[in-house]
Amino acid sequence: MRNKFVVTITDLNGSRHFLLHQLVKKFIIYFTLFIIAVIIFGAWLISMLYDEVSALEAKKEDLLRKEYQLSASNAKLQRQIETKTKEFEAINDKISDIEELIGLKTPETSTIDERLKTISLTSTQQQHLFRSIPNGWVIENNGLTAKFGWRTHPILKKREFHRGIDLRAKVGTPIYAPADGVVEFAGYHKSSGFGYLVILNHNYGFKTNFAHLDKKMVVKTGEFVKKGQLIGYTGNSGLSTGPHLHYEVRFITRPLDPINFLNWSSNNFEEIFKKEQRVSWQSLLKTMDDRSRLQKQP
Numbered sequence: 001m002r003n004k005f006v007v008t009i010t011d012l013n014g015s016r017h018f019l020l021h022q023l024v025k026k027f028i029i030y031f032t033l034f035i036i037a038v039i040i041f042g043a044w045l046i047s048m049l050y051d052e053v054s055a056l057e058a059k060k061e062d063l064l065r066k067e068y069q070l071s072a073s074n075a076k077l078q079r080q081i082e083t084k085t086k087e088f089e090a091i092n093d094k095i096s097d098i099e100e101l102i103g104l105k106t107p108e109t110s111t112i113d114e115r116l117k118t119i120s121l122t123s124t125q126q127q128h129l130f131r132s133i134p135n136g137w138v139i140e141n142n143g144l145t146a147k148f149g150w151r152t153h154p155i156l157k158k159r160e161f162h163r164g165i166d167l168r169a170k171v172g173t174p175i176y177a178p179a180d181g182v183v184e185f186a187g188y189h190k191s192s193g194f195g196y197l198v199i200l201n202h203n204y205g206f207k208t209n210f211a212h213l214d215k216k217m218v219v220k221t222g223e224f225v226k227k228g229q230l231i232g233y234t235g236n237s238g239l240s241t242g243p244h245l246h247y248e249v250r251f252i253t254r255p256l257d258p259i260n261f262l263n264w265s266s267n268n269f270e271e272i273f274k275k276e277q278r279v280s281w282q283s284l285l286k287t288m289d290d291r292s293r294l295q296k297q298p
């Protein structure tokens, strides 16, 4: 029994003796088993957690990818919204232009007759009006070949607003100024298709355009002209299907139907106020009335 302790355990059934080295052996065995169990359990736990972590990681990646896709499609939609907004604005502008052209935007139309009644012009004032505002035929009257308004362009074959009137005329027909004014432009107009063009700037915001003229120009830019003065000859220049005069009358920038001005004379002095309601006639007449009253004062 050298180097060995004896442990005696005594209970009701008697005593048992253990040699210490046996105890140590058992302890080592149990301890080893315990450690192995711990390791196995730990490994199992770690692998469980590891699986969970990889599952979460995969989920995270999936979500990130989805987020990226969503933000990409969001940016795309944002771009589409911007484009649509721009298109919408452009269409709005166009509608506004068209309204302007067809005369839906006509201010002060309802009460015009009422107000005009209160103003009667003297013959001198009438004469002044007929010298200042385009009136009468600008060439010999041989009828029209195209009216003012919407039409299909004879050469370009697309719908467009014909801003003037086409007057039938042989090449070389003399053209006369419809009112006093200054030549704003006289020459070949490349971009518009008008060919040789004369633009007259009259009083009170009126302008007249004469297009497709003969190349033999009569007036120069900056020159003053009187009503009835020769300003050029008709031709067939620019985008034109045949000899004619394209005649435009504009108030500020609005194109007006020239027929009302061609047919305007002292015989039907008041008719144009009803036919062309896109001009603030009453305001013009009132200004002239006020001026003559001022002149009468001593």
Ligand SMILES: [Zn+2]
Pocket: 146, 162, 164, 165, 166, 245, 246, 247
């Ligand atoms: Zn025309």
